[in-house]
Amino acid sequence: MILAGDLGGTTTRLGLFDDGAPRPAPLVTREYATLDHISLAAIVTRFLRDTGCAADAVAATCIGVAGAVVDDEAVLTNVPWRITARELAGVAHLGHATIINDVEALGWAVPVLTADERVTLHEGASAGRGNIAILTMGTGFGAALLHDIDGRLVPSPSETGHSDYPARTDREIELLMYLRAKHGRVDIERVVSGIGLGQVSTFIHGGRCRTLPPGAPEAAVPAHVVAQALSEGCPECVEALDIVVDGLAAVAGNLALINVATRGVYIGGGIPPRIVDRLRRPEFLRVFRDKPPMASVLDDVPVHVIMNPHAGVVGAAVRARHP
Ligand SMILES: [Zn+2]
Structure with a gap:
């Protein structure tokens, strides 16, 4: 056993x-x-x-x-x-x-997952060979790489979550400057995680969301922002989740390039299955591929969400x- x-x-x-x-x-x-x-x-x-x-x-x-x-x-x-x-x-x-x-x-687990344990965001043009990149978003952010060595997939760990947050838009650069003033350095986990969702929410709302029940603990903020964003109950919560999801897409694209992940990108952790309808929108794959001149390479990469907790x-x- x-x-x-x-x-x-x-x-x-x-x-x-x-x-x-x-x-x-x-x-x-x-x-x-x-x-x-x-x-x-x-x-x-x-x-x-x-x-x-x-x-x-x-x-x-x-x-x-x-x-x-x-x-x-x-x-x-x-x-x-x-x-x-x-x-x-x-x-x-x-x-x-x-x-x-x-x-x-x-x-x-990735090589033994069954089709009903994942949702495919993009079929890509999988060669059936090649490397795989894995990202997770839960309380924190995690990543690992699967290397194809003579046809055998060998996982290796990664501390990608503590490498630098890749701000791309003017709004994300504003967020970067806000978080840098508070923390000195802004790693990926500071934005792309449950903890990050709380930080981004504070930046966007200029404090706490007005729809948050009085006295709610800080730990309740990420789930609240997700619920408000998915129901479109609060525009600031929608923007906060959008920034975190765009960060996830940008980092997924970076990891796909770093590991030449032609066999696919797998996104797991506690939060992605709960926001899978948001990840299915075209915006996610647009940000994932927005890396000219590598857009066509990234278009061939299959993208999946791991649904089995x-x-x-x-x-x-x-x-x-x-x-
Ligand atoms: Zn809100």
Whole structure:
């Protein structure tokens, strides 16, 4: 049996899988509020108790975590924990334990995703070979690259979210100057994420949205802006979401060029499935391709949205099979 997981800034998903190639079969999956716990080990211990699973039945464990992993140690970006593979393996003597970046874990899932687990924004002209780029937008922003090495897809992690935000329009440059004055430097995650949506909303509204209920916590702002934008209830919320979506499209185009992702761009994370109708509008692909003289190259790149919220856990289970 395999224990696989996906530790995000807001939600941690854990699952038990029957070993099987190429895609292990899920037995049970549970979700936990990440910050209601003191550590990943505490969540795993609770999961084993909740599911009645004996730790010695677990042959291999792999958890994708939202942060950079160096030498089996992860420093998380939006969660105040340091996690090591040794600590994880020590939980009730679990089997061989691995920690990888969460978007790298999603990369392991992409080759085994079924057609009903994704929405295609653009068919492109897929050669059936070539590299893939993956982006995620949830609490934070994540990215990973899948390299085609002699026909085998090999995921590699990336800290693209902390590279510089690519402002393109006059309005985005105004936003860049506003955020630079507040934070000194403006990385992609500062705009293209749930956290970013809150920052962009404050810039556009000149403070809080007037439709936000009094006393609502700051953490409620991103979901509120998305709801108001999709229902077109507040014009400033519409503009805020447009800027974040345009940023996602521009970064997706950049990553497609950086990795020559002729086999496709996959967009995952918690927010894209909720705004997929907004991503389907022509504006998204227009911004994605707006990189002359490379527009025709980008027009050939397939673009998909990953709709299965458990895809990261599936990827971690696939990775657990490759110790
Ligand atoms: Zn508003």
